Amino acid sequence: MISIKKLNKYYGESKVLNDISIDIKAGEIFAIVGHSGAGKSTLLRCLNGLEEYSTGSLEVDSKEIKELSKEQLRSFRKNIGMIFQHFSLIQRKSVYENIALPMQLWGYEKSAIERKVRELLSLVGLEDKEKAYPNQLSGGQKQRVAIARALTLEPKILLSDEATSALDPNTTISILNLLKKINEKLNITIVLVTHEMEVVKQIAKRALLLEHGNVIGIDDTEELFLKPDEKMKEFLGEVEVVPKEGVNIKLYFPKDNVYQAFITTMARELDMDFNIVWGKLEEINTHIVGNMVINIDKKDKEKVTEYIKQHDIVWEVL
Ligand SMILES: Nc1ncnc2c1ncn2[C@@H]1O[C@H](COP(=O)(O)OP(=O)(O)OP(=O)(O)O)[C@@H](O)[C@H]1O
Numbered sequence: 001m002i003s004i005k006k007l008n009k010y011y012g013e014s015k016v017l018n019d020i021s022i023d024i025k026a027g028e029i030f031a032i033v034g035h036s037g038a039g040k041s042t043l044l045r046c047l048n049g050l051e052e053y054s055t056g057s058l059e060v061d062s063k064e065i066k067e068l069s070k071e072q073l074r075s076f077r078k079n080i081g082m083i084f085q086h087f088s089l090i091q092r093k094s095v096y097e098n099i100a101l102p103m104q105l106w107g108y109e110k111s112a113i114e115r116k117v118r119e120l121l122s123l124v125g126l127e128d129k130e131k132a133y134p135n136q137l138s139g140g141q142k143q144r145v146a147i148a149r150a151l152t153l154e155p156k157i158l159l160s161d162e163a164t165s166a167l168d169p170n171t172t173i174s175i176l177n178l179l180k181k182i183n184e185k186l187n188i189t190i191v192l193v194t195h196e197m198e199v200v201k202q203i204a205k206r207a208l209l210l211e212h213g214n215v216i217g218i219d220d221t222e223e224l225f226l227k228p229d230e231k232m233k234e235f236l237g238e239v240e241v242v243p244k245e246g247v248n249i250k251l252y253f254p255k256d257n258v259y260q261a262f263i264t265t266m267a268r269e270l271d272m273d274f275n276i277v278w279g280k281l282e283e284i285n286t287h288i289v290g291n292m293v294i295n296i297d298k299k300d301k302e303k304v305t306e307y308i309k310q311h312d313i314v315w316e317v318l
Pocket of ligand 1: 011016034035036037038039040041042043195
């Protein structure tokens with residue numbers, strides 16, 4: 001659905017996107033992740049034609065964005081909804097009027113607008129707020145209005161630029177659940193930009209890591225967090241503190257394996273004690289995944305690694 005190849009973007013002399021290549025599939029929830037200034041928003045703005053790219057190709061539905069005329073770009077944007085960190089609602093308009101606005105601008109009939117706005121108010125759970133004004137709403141409610149407004153023209157793609165960054169953790173979860181529902185129910189492709197790893201874990205199927213305009217990783221979210229490579233660890237700021245004595249083995253539990261009492265069974269079967277250095281379980285994309293570091297005596301290394309190899313466990317010696 002979205003195909004980006006060798007995309008480069010300069011602001012004057014400064015290169016802010018360097019040789020970006022990604023394919024985003026229809027119906028996917030895809031995250032663009034990075035620290036401040038990485039180029040996330042610039043990439044998102046290239047996606048909806050708000051920003052021009054310098055070289056390379058960016059196709060949406062097999063159409064090269066930079067080859068679209070002004071008129072074509074206008075109808076292209078109809079297919080792309082966008083939500084922002086600070087909601088961008090019009091303060092002097094009611095919830096109903098805010099949601100109705102894009103359809104009014106495109107000249108839809110009043111009855112069609114009314115039908116659509118009511119359907120969307122129900123989808124985002126704000127049926128009782130249609131007469132309220134933005135300053136009478138909480139942050140989460142404002143974002144729900146913005147989401148409804150972004151969906152009025154029935155876009156195929158929803159772009160989200162830090163849409164939960166101004167919200168508290170519980171409200172963030174409820175907005176992410178709403179985005180998941182929209183993705184499943186309306187089959188809308190969602191591309192979201194965020195600097196929050198929790199957001200990526202909760203919602204994204206795949207993620208792209210950006211740093212200073214460079215891609216430093218792109219993979220399934222579970223893979224990225226379950227078995228981070230050195231760059232990902234650096235990106236996450238994770239430092240692994242392990243004992244200097246003995247051998248430290250890190251075990252990665254895939255989603256189907258996590259509840260199995262692997263460690264205790266191994267201890268029993270090998271008749272051996274282990275030190276558990278640390279371990280963590282995480283929910284990624286509704287799956288529970290985890291990893292654990294054990295510390296063993298040097299003399300037991302072969303026995304333990306042989307045992308692990310016989311099971312469906314990913315592991316490494318640290
Ligand atoms: N209009 C502009 N003119 C010149 N430089 C710009 C412009 N917009 C962004 N930049 C620069 O491009 C780089 C990437 O900015 P961008 O806003 O895409 O990053 P980001 O990852 O979205 O960061 P943040 O999360 O802080 O918004 C930054 O160095 C920024 O200063």
